[in-house]
Amino acid sequence: xxxxxxxxxxxxxxxxxxxxxxxxxxxxxxxxxxxxxxxxxxxxxxxxxxxxxxxxxxxxxxxxxxxxxxxxxxxxxxxxxxxxxxxxxxxxxxxxxxxxxxxxxxxxxxxxxxxxxxxxxxxxxxxxxxxxxxxxxxxxxxxxxxxxxxxxxxxxxxxxxxxxxxxxxxxxxxxxxxxxxxxxxxxxxxxxxxxxxxxxxxxxxxxxxxxxxxxxxxxxxxxxxxxxxxxxxxxxxxxxxxxxxxxxxxxxxxxxxxxxxxxxxxxxxxxxxxxxxxxxxxxxxxxxxxxxxxxxxxxxxxxxxxxxxxxxxxxxxxxxxxxxxxxxxxxxxxxxxxxxxxxxxxxxxxxxxxxxxxxxxxxxxxxxxxxxxxxxxxxxxxxxxxx
Numbered sequence: 001x002x003x004x005x006x007x008x009x010x011x012x013x014x015x016x017x018x019x020x021x022x023x024x025x026x027x028x029x030x031x032x033x034x035x036x037x038x039x040x041x042x043x044x045x046x047x048x049x050x051x052x053x054x055x056x057x058x059x060x061x062x063x064x065x066x067x068x069x070x071x072x073x074x075x076x077x078x079x080x081x082x083x084x085x086x087x088x089x090x091x092x093x094x095x096x097x098x099x100x101x102x103x104x105x106x107x108x109x110x111x112x113x114x115x116x117x118x119x120x121x122x123x124x125x126x127x128x129x130x131x132x133x134x135x136x137x138x139x140x141x142x143x144x145x146x147x148x149x150x151x152x153x154x155x156x157x158x159x160x161x162x163x164x165x166x167x168x169x170x171x172x173x174x175x176x177x178x179x180x181x182x183x184x185x186x187x188x189x190x191x192x193x194x195x196x197x198x199x200x201x202x203x204x205x206x207x208x209x210x211x212x213x214x215x216x217x218x219x220x221x222x223x224x225x226x227x228x229x230x231x232x233x234x235x236x237x238x239x240x241x242x243x244x245x246x247x248x249x250x251x252x253x254x255x256x257x258x259x260x261x262x263x264x265x266x267x268x269x270x271x272x273x274x275x276x277x278x279x280x281x282x283x284x285x286x287x288x289x290x291x292x293x294x295x296x297x298x299x300x301x302x303x304x305x306x307x308x309x310x311x312x313x314x315x316x317x318x319x320x321x322x323x324x325x326x327x328x329x330x331x332x333x334x335x336x337x338x339x340x341x342x343x344x345x346x347x348x349x350x351x352x353x354x355x356x357x358x359x360x361x362x363x364x365x366x367x368x369x370x371x372x373x374x375x376x377x378x379x380x381x382x383x384x385x386x387x
Contacts, residue, residue, distance in 0.1 A: 020242045028239040028248035031282060034257035037310045039318025047261045051325055057098050057256060058320060059334060061090035061313055064114030066338050067123070068287075070346070071130060075291045079350065080130055082144045086111045088254075088286030091312035092218045094118055095259035096186055096279070099267050105154045107169035107187040111218070112158065113145060115188075119153045124345040133352040139359040162223075163193035166202025166215070173211035173276075184212040184270040186263075191237050191280075192223025203278065207244040210275035214266040217278060218253065220285040225298040238280035246276050253283030254312040286311065357383070 035041045068085035075083040086093055089111065097106060097115040106115055117126060128135035129147040138148030142157060149155040159165040169187035176183035193199050194217065206213045217237050221228050234240055241248025249266070251258040259281060266277035284307035288295045295304075320326035357379065361372040368376075 019245055024242060024247060025239070028242055028250055029235045031250055031252055032258045032262060033252040033255050034261065035252075035255045035315055035319060037315060039315050039322060041257060041319060046257050047264060049260075053098065054256075054316075054320065054325060057094050057260075058316055058326070059338075060094040060098070060114060060118040061256075061316065062334065063117055063123075063338050064090055064093065065313060066335070067113075067117075067126070067342055070342055071127075072287070072291065074346075080144065080291075082291055083130065084111060084145050084290040085287050086114060086285075088307065088311050089218060089220055089283050090114060091256045091259055091316070092216065092253040092281040092283050093188075095256050096188075096214065096216050096263040096281075099260060099264040100184070100186060101182075103154060103181075103183055104267075105156070105169075105172050105183065105185045107156045107165045107172065107185060108158045109165065109188045109190055109193070109218070110146070110158045110160045111190075112188050113147060116147055116149050116153065116155050119149070119155055121147065121149050121153060121155070122345075123341055124349055125149075127342075127345045127349045128352070131349055131352070132354065133349065134355050135349055135352055136355065139355045139363075163189060163196035163198035163202070165189070166193070166198050167205070168202075169213055169215075170202045170206040170211050170276075173206060173213040173270075174209055177209070177211055182271050184214065184267055186214050186216065186267075188216050188218060190223055191217055191219040191221075191228050191231055192226060193217070194237055194240060195223075195231050203241070203244050203246070203276065206276040207246045210273065212270035212273075213276040214263060214270055215276060215278045216263070217280045219280050219282050220253075221283075222285055222289065222295075222299065224289045224293065225295075227299075236280060238278060241278035244278075246278060248278045248280070250280045250282065253281030254310050254315060256312060256316045283312075284310075 034045045064086055068087055071080055071083050072085050074080045093112050093114045097118050106119065108115060113126060117123065125137060126147050129138055130144045132140035132144065142148065146158040148157050156165065156168065166187055166189060169185045173185040189199065203215060219228055219237055223231060236250050238248035238250035249262045251262045253259065262279050266279060269277060286304060286308060358376065361368040361376050
């Protein structure tokens with residue numbers, strides 16, 4: 001026996017419930033693009049913002065590119081223990097966060113350090129976390145590239161545990177809805193996270209309760225060494241959203257304009273009570289998964305070279321230059337300014353001592369219990385007997 005219950009997203013068609021329209025399906029399997037690979041775009045399709053916004057986004061993308069290059073080099077020199085960069089994915093990191101209000105929350109995966117910097121995290125604080133030293137506000141408790149941030153930035157620490165951040169994002173959004181405020185949550189995930197149970201939990205709960213979440217699935221083609229084609233039999237990752245009864249939008253993840261437009265539409269929908277949206281940003285990780293990875297063992301150099309011609313910084317810079325929002329001299333000054341800031345941050349941070357050992361037992365209990373005090377005392381005795 002078939003049901004004819006009407007869905008809020010579609011209409012009854014014969015004896016079946018249509019939960020999404022042909023247009024919904026087309027957006028989920030297509031590829032929205034505004035900025036061409038050579039940096040051209042029809043003015044009518046570009047999102048309407050203050051011109052300075054595009055330069056701020058460009059600066060955010062350029063900063064994380066330059067930081068990634070510097071810190072990955074330092075890791076190879078033995079000055080940093082571990083690093084994971086976002087080269088080639090800068091648009092998918094910065095464009096979505098640029099649509100948020102200051103009180104909105106960001107729940108990252110593990111490659112969105114640039115979003116924290118865009119929200120206002122000082123470069124020196126970011127670098128201190130890479131070293132895990134006394135200036136690390138996380139007190140060395142997380143692996144490198146997982147920065148803690150001041151609470152006012154509304155930015156959760158990064159998560160390397162695949163998809164575990166998604167129920168957390170939904171929980172924050174549901175709390176905001178219960179409180180009847182206009183806060184929304186931006187949650188990042190990789191395409192590999194769609195194979196984890198927490199993806200289902202987070203997205204399904206958000207859909208059922210219309211929690212104000214924007215899920216951005218950064219499809220960089222590889223979950224470590226597993227190709228995207230081995231993750232799912234679905235036509236796309238965005239189309240999964242339709243099964244949960246929410247919009248799914250697939251966009252060119254190297255196109256700043258397409259990403260910004262999709263994220264702003266999703267953010268507006270969430271803020272107005274329309275519930276969550278899943279955006280798939282189709283991009284490519286130009287570098288290794290991390291400094292512990294060798295991508296040459298599982299992917300071809302020709303694929304990387306092809307994607308490098310479509311990377312987001314080159315495309316966006318070409319548009320900025322063509323539209324006179326940037327010129328070569330101003331770009332050179334910006335790069336020099338960022339280079340100085342990065343050098344100063346590294347110079348001021350590298351070589352600082354580790355956090356005090358007592359911080360190992362602090363910040364969980366108001367007063368550390370006797371058992372932890374005894375363990376710390378034993379550690380101090382052991383360390384005192386060694387050079």
